[in-house]
Amino acid sequence: MNSSITIRQAQKPDSPLIADFLSRATSIHRHLDWQGVLDWIPFDPFLMMQDEYRLKAILSCPPDLEKIAWIRCFACDKKFDLGQTWEALFNEILTLPNMAGTSLYSVGLNNWFADLLVSSGFVNFQNIVVLQWNEKMPAFAPVNQPWFIRPMENTDLDQVAELDHSAFEPIWVNPPDKVKLAYGQAEHASVVELDSRIIGYEMTTANHISAHLARIATHPDFQHQHIGASLITDMVGYFVHKGITQISVNTQSTNIASLALYKSQGFELTGESFPVFKYQI
16 A cells, blocks of 8 residues: 555544545445444544545444444545555454454445455345335234334333344344434334333334335234234324335345235335345454
C-alpha cells in the first residue's frame, strides 16, 4: 500500500467528512440496519482509510453482542480500488484485540461485495429469501385462547427484548437498544399478552405504498398455539384497511417453521435471495 495512506478509528468530529464521502462513494455496502451509518462512528471498529488528499474508504463492524459482529458498512470511492482497499481494511480488522475470537457476519446484498467476502475467506453458510403477500386473506378460524393481541407500548420493550433473546439464535438477536429503534420505526407493532406476560410480538415498517414485516417472534414455551398466525392476520388486516397490500417479509432459507408460517398466511417466495456469510476471526 502507498506509504501516504493511513488507517485509523473514526471519531465523532469525522461525521461531516464521512457523510460527504458516502454521498460520492461509488461502491457502498450498507447492512439492513435500524441505525444509520453515522450512528456507528462511536463504536470500535469504524475504520477510515485516508491519503493526504481525501478519505478513500470506510469499514464498520463493531460487535453487537459478545463475539458476534456484522459488517455495518463498507464503502470505497473508486471501483478500481475495491480489492486493494477492502483487503487493507479487513486485514486491519483482524489485528484488533476487541475482534479476537469474533464471528463476523455479512449479507451479500451486492455481487461485488459478495465477491470481496469470498476472496477473504468468508463462507456462505445460509441464504435470506424474500416472500411477498399474494393479497389473499388466509382462511383462519379464530380459536379460543387465554392470550390476546394489543398494540405494543414503550413500557413493553424490556419484555420484548427478553422475548427476542429467547426466540432467536444469537446471530439474529436484536439487543435492547435495537428493539427500541425498531419500535420507533415501526408503522404497526403489536404484542401477545398472557397473564401480564408478553409471549409474542410483531413489528412492521411501511411507506405509503408497501409494508415489510420486519420482526415477529413467539416465546419458545408457547409455540404451536396460532400466535404467529394471529399476529400476521392482525397486521395484514391493518394494512389492507389502509389500502396497502404490498407486504413483504424475509427469512432464512433453512428456517422451515417460518417459511411454513408465512406460506400459510398467503406469502409466496419471490425468487429473490441474498447470501449470508461468516468469517471466524
